[in-house]
């Protein structure tokens with residue numbers, strides 16, 4: 001159901017009979033943590049068809065990489081495309097058109113920055129679902145959107161002051177979760193504790209009862225998906241683990257017992273270190289000084305908690321038990337931050353906090369895809385997967401800061417932007 005405004009197909013993309021060959025590049029295998037030197041990569045029908053030594057002599061459409069690194073498109077797992085900065089300017093009665101247009105603009109920015117997949121975790125008016133539909137119809141450019149619709153919280157709890165879903169009691173949570181899923185959500189986001197957005201808010205106690213949490217887990221299991229929880233501290237996480245919630249955001253205050261339990265359950269953790277590490281960014285976005293103070297005051301405990309989680313994190317044995325670290329900013333992934341994008345900056349924070357480079361690279365690619373159960377579709381450069389690729393001039397396996405050199409972004413075989421001179425249809429000049 002593509003509309004007539006759709007751009008013409010180019011080699012390598014769905015609908016075009018020919019392949020696009022990327023030649024003379026080094027392929028980063030994020031799963032193995034290795035670099036395959038001097039390879040040719042064939043993109044066909046939106047997928048990576050072949051990774052081989054050289055392109056065939058009669059290859060018609062080629063892009064000369066001249067030693068660039070072929071890396072999977074980034075996957076950013078904690079995104080709010082429609083968020084308003086500063087928070088106080090959020091209009092709880094915003095019309096859906098405004099939400100969708102603002103979100104679409106941020107989605108495009110993310111794609112241009114090399115983020116080819118976002119997991120959204122709360123969007124005004126379920127704009128993520130609208131933008132996904134529009135992108136699938138070819139009306140606009142956006143990353144692949146794995147959508148939450150609206151997050152669900154308790155009346156008066158974290159998330160108040162924004163247009164979201166609120167519920168109290170197990171039945172109300174069950175209905176709210178089923179409603180998001182019916183509207184097209186891929187997973188359900190809940191707030192099981194407070195956070196750092198409001199004055200006087202604490203994040204250590206639980207903000208949902210065990211019955212409410214269990215009701216949401218029930219709704220997601222009916223649709224074969226999962227619950228992801230905004231979670232400040234250990235008490236709420238320990239309650240959530242008991243009812244089967246296993247994906248946690250932030251982790252501002254995690255003690256030994258909590259990280260042990262998370263590791264035993266193979267939990268996913270998105271540290272969102274950006275949100276307590278970025279006073280300049282906050283100032284630039286109109287945050288008040290008290291909001292910045294709260295973030296900075298939480299930072300030492302947050303960092304220590306995340307480093308505690310790193311000691312239980314899985315490393316190069318991908319099937320081993322332990323905490324699975326994934327990268328999500330909570331900020332707009334495509335926005336500038338300290339000379340790069342928010343998405344890359346968050347990965348730098350993870351690496352600087354002590355996560356090994358290879359694990360960090362996976363946190364923003366393969367592990368993030370595994371979190372969504374879709375590592376066989378995207379998240380690495382491998383035959384048969386989506387041709388979602390970024391090209392860097394520096395080697396990401398040396399340091400994740402090499403992702404600052406992303407100069408080309410390819411989505412489903414289509415060159416979205418490039419620093420390589422090209423003629424029409426992806427051929428090198």
Ligand SMILES: [Zn+2]
Pocket residue numbers: 078080121330
């Ligand atoms: Zn968030």
